[in-house]
Amino acid sequence: MKPQKIKNISVDCVVFGYNTLEKTLNVLLIKRYLESATTAEVLVDDYVLTGYHINEDETLDDTATRALKELTGLSSLYKKQFKAFGSPDRLLNDKDQIWIKNEGFNSRTVTIAYYFLIKTEAVNLKENKYSAKWFPVNNLPELGFDHEAIILEAYEDLKIKCLSEPIIFELLPNKFTINDVQDLYQSILGIEIDNRNFRRKLINKKYIIPLDEKQVGVSKKPAQLYMFSKDVYDKIFEKNYLISI
Amino acid sequence: MKPQKIKNISVDCVVFGYNTLEKTLNVLLIKRYLESATTAEVLVDDYVLTGYHINEDETLDDTATRALKELTGLSSLYKKQFKAFGSPDRLLNDKDQIWIKNEGFNSRTVTIAYYFLIKTEAVNLKENKYSAKWFPVNNLPELGFDHEAIILEAYEDLKIKCLSEPIIFELLPNKFTINDVQDLYQSILGIEIDNRNFRRKLINKKYIIPLDEKQVGVSKKPAQLYMFSKDVYDKIFEKNYLISI
DNA sequence: ACAAAAGTGTTTGCATTACACCCATGG
DNA sequence: CCATGGGTGTAATGCAAACACTTTTGT
Numbered sequence: 001m002k003p004q005k006i007k008n009i010s011v012d013c014v015v016f017g018y019n020t021l022e023k024t025l026n027v028l029l030i031k032r033y034l035e036s037a038t039t040a041e042v043l044v045d046d047y048v049l050t051g052y053h054i055n056e057d058e059t060l061d062d063t064a065t066r067a068l069k070e071l072t073g074l075s076s077l078y079k080k081q082f083k084a085f086g087s088p089d090r091l092l093n094d095k096d097q098i099w100i101k102n103e104g105f106n107s108r109t110v111t112i113a114y115y116f117l118i119k120t121e122a123v124n125l126k127e128n129k130y131s132a133k134w135f136p137v138n139n140l141p142e143l144g145f146d147h148e149a150i151i152l153e154a155y156e157d158l159k160i161k162c163l164s165e166p167i168i169f170e171l172l173p174n175k176f177t178i179n180d181v182q183d184l185y186q187s188i189l190g191i192e193i194d195n196r197n198f199r200r201k202l203i204n205k206k207y208i209i210p211l212d213e214k215q216v217g218v219s220k221k222p223a224q225l226y227m228f229s230k231d232v233y234d235k236i237f238e239k240n241y242l243i244s245i
Numbered sequence: 246m247k248p249q250k251i252k253n254i255s256v257d258c259v260v261f262g263y264n265t266l267e268k269t270l271n272v273l274l275i276k277r278y279l280e281s282a283t284t285a286e287v288l289v290d291d292y293v294l295t296g297y298h299i300n301e302d303e304t305l306d307d308t309a310t311r312a313l314k315e316l317t318g319l320s321s322l323y324k325k326q327f328k329a330f331g332s333p334d335r336l337l338n339d340k341d342q343i344w345i346k347n348e349g350f351n352s353r354t355v356t357i358a359y360y361f362l363i364k365t366e367a368v369n370l371k372e373n374k375y376s377a378k379w380f381p382v383n384n385l386p387e388l389g390f391d392h393e394a395i396i397l398e399a400y401e402d403l404k405i406k407c408l409s410e411p412i413i414f415e416l417l418p419n420k421f422t423i424n425d426v427q428d429l430y431q432s433i434l435g436i437e438i439d440n441r442n443f444r445r446k447l448i449n450k451k452y453i454i455p456l457d458e459k460q461v462g463v464s465k466k467p468a469q470l471y472m473f474s475k476d477v478y479d480k481i482f483e484k485n486y487l488i489s490i
Numbered sequence: 491a492c493a494a495a496a497g498t499g500t501t502t503g504c505a506t507t508a509c510a511c512c513c514a515t516g517g
Numbered sequence: 518c519c520a521t522g523g524g525t526g527t528a529a530t531g532c533a534a535a536c537a538c539t540t541t542t543g544t
Contacts, residue, residue, distance in 0.1 A: 205490075223523060
């Protein structure tokens with residue numbers, strides 16, 4: 001028997017992916033398209049976050065994990081529930097109303113929003129059934145529902161979180177250069193960082209481990225590769241209580 | 246006409262209050278009590294967070310604000326939505342099931358949890374219709390539903406948040422001593438802080454303003470009183486991008 | 491005068507910032 | 518040999534941490 005959907009509670013997923021070559025932070029969005037059955041007029045044509053209404057027997061985390069699994073084929077990604085959105089008018093645009101009627105959901109749906117961090121190269125979008133596509137977080141397409149607001153809040157949370165937790169490495173390949181990490185911080189935070197100071201800082205961390213390997217296939221001096229060791233990080237981690245107000 | 250309640254979505258409020266004299270961080274809880282109509286047997290006797298199911302025409306923030314207003318008579322308190330709880334088995338204890346049947350809610354309710362910070366002395370519990378009572382966050386009574394878990398997560402969030410934002414002053418009277426602030430940090434974080442270093446740090450902040458006033462009615466040397474100026478804080482605030490991973 | 495809590499300075503080390511040039515490699 | 522990006526060192530500053538005694542007041 002099919003599990004019962006709860007029609008007024010959903011989970012939406014902001015999937016962040018970093019493109020190491022273009023140095024852009026991207027969000028994975030799916031196409032929303034609907035034509036009138038009679039006139040072939042285009043009724044809805046935009047993008048939305050991936051998301052599902054929750055099932056009766058499912059935790060919120062489960063729903064989010066399921067959504068990502070179906071979108072990307074991947075599980076055990078970094079995931080964070082960051083906020084619930086429940087304004088009564090969040091789905092009341094004309095387009096959204098048409099869409100909702102078509103899908104049979106409740107127009108007063110509260111959504112629990114998650115964000116995911118993902119190594120872009122791990123996703124194969126070629127044979128994706130949702131026409132999923134990456135968009136730079138700073139240059140989003142037209143979005144349905146209140147999804148633009150959701151993405152921006154996820155992004156704010158990510159900006160803060162990446163300063164104090166080593167989640168940045170979720171967005172990079174397993175082997176990376178110090179400059180990759182710097183570029184990524186710069187993309188996320190929108191700031192410039194001094195390269196010498198940044199290198200020193202990172203290289204001094206015991207959980208940033210130099211490999212016996214250098215870049216290959218680059219047309220200039222190949223850079224030293226490093227990996228991040230979560231084990232070492234967890235071992236040496238200690239909470240600090242620095243009050244900085 | 247009465248607004249329509251949504252039976253499977255609620256808001257729960259963790260209300261933190263600090264007792265300056267006892268130096269304890271407390272949570273405001275309400276009594277949950279039910280006797281069997283026939284045998285007078287006590288069916289439910291414990292405490293829960295204050296919370297409401299949301300109305301059709303209400304934002305989540307509105308519901309939270311309404312709950313606090315009815316509980317304490319106060320509005321415009323510091324409020325933070327910190328997490329949604331939606332496990333399918335979060336309300337399945339026997340006691341909880343009895344209670345839910347009595348109240349007519351859905352056993353699969355997702356709750357959006359908020360926490361509030363409040364100056365304890367601003368609340369008058371004497372004539373409170375909910376038998377609300379303060380409990381130390383480190384010594385909670387028996388709690389219904391999953392409310393203990395909710396309180397603990399709120400507390401974790403508060404611990405982190407108070408390190409980087411000046412929310413601590415929401416828990417103190419308008420006029421406070423430096424040692425009050427230190428005691429409060431110590432209560433929240435469960436650590437000891439060096440008094441000389443802490444004083445220097447605080448007194449150097451431009452938004453900690455010394456008043457032409459000292460404590461009165463204390464039986465020892467009266468301390469200098471200070472106030473917190475949010476205006477000054479907002480003016481001099483600047484985001485820093487210190488990466489500390 | 492005594493008890494209790496308020497208040498006060500200095501030193502040391504560490505982390506952050508600012509800053510400019512040489513090096514190694516592939517083409 | 519040259520263009521490109523990788524990689525390197527030092528000095529100045531500011532902040533945090535450690536640490537113990539004197540002062541003020543009310544009783």
